Amino acid sequence: MQPDELILRLQQKDEKAFERLYTLYSESIFGVINSVLHDTEASEEVLQDVFIKVWDNCESYSSKKGRFFTWLLNIARNAAIDKTRSKSFKNQKKNLTQEYFVDILENKNSFSTKVDAIGIKKYIKKIGEDCKKVIDLLFFKGYTQKEASxxxxxxxxxxxxxxxxxxxKLRAILVK
Known part of the structure; x- marks a missing residue:
């Protein structure tokens, strides 16, 4: 069965089509969610929430506006970001320092992640304590600027x- 046909059947609330779409896309969507959360258990929970949203809102998808995968990806990304902003998720991560997150990045096996993380620890050390705190909250812990304030x-x-x-400062250091 073609993806377009599966999507049409999903919009008619066909459970078999939903199961097939879940099988096709769940692994990729989990990867996107986990790249934001860095927490397998929370990522699995958000993945389930994403597919519930897909089931509940499938009629809002239109192929005229874009591909199904892109629509699904946006739902997943937004759900993952919402999770990082939740009070329970923040409380769970509060005791972790930026060094913890840098180590996660440096130990990943993904080539693109390694390229992004090469030497990041030494650069973060060069930018000063105030910058470390702000970057830790905004970029590693997902705080909004208001929440960081x-x-x-x-x-x-x-x-x-x-x-x-x-x-x-980071840009200037990296350009050198």
Whole structure:
């Protein structure tokens, strides 16, 4: 059965089509979710939530707006980001330092991940303590700028400025 036919049957609430689509896409979607969460158990939970959303909202998909996989990918990415912003997920990750996340990146077997992570630890050490804290919260723990402001007890404008300055520092270091 062709994917277009499966999607049409899914939109008619055909459970067999749903099962087939789950089999086709669940592994890829899990990978996307896990790349955001770095937590297998939480990723499996979000994966299930994503496919429940797909079942509940399948009639909103239109091939005129884009490919099914892209639609599914956007649902998964948004669900994973929502999970990182949840209070329970943040509390679970609060005791972890940026060094923990750097080590995760450096130990991955994926080639693209290794390329992205080459030497990142030494660069983060060069940018200063204020930058470390901001980058840890915004990029490694998924905090919004407002949440980082509250966590560090500094004004939102200061977070925005530090974020921009820290990214510029990293760029300058990497260009050298």
């Amino acid at each position: 509250e966590e560090l007890e500094i004004p939102l404008g200061t977070i925005k400025t530090r974020n921009r300055l820290c990214i510029n």
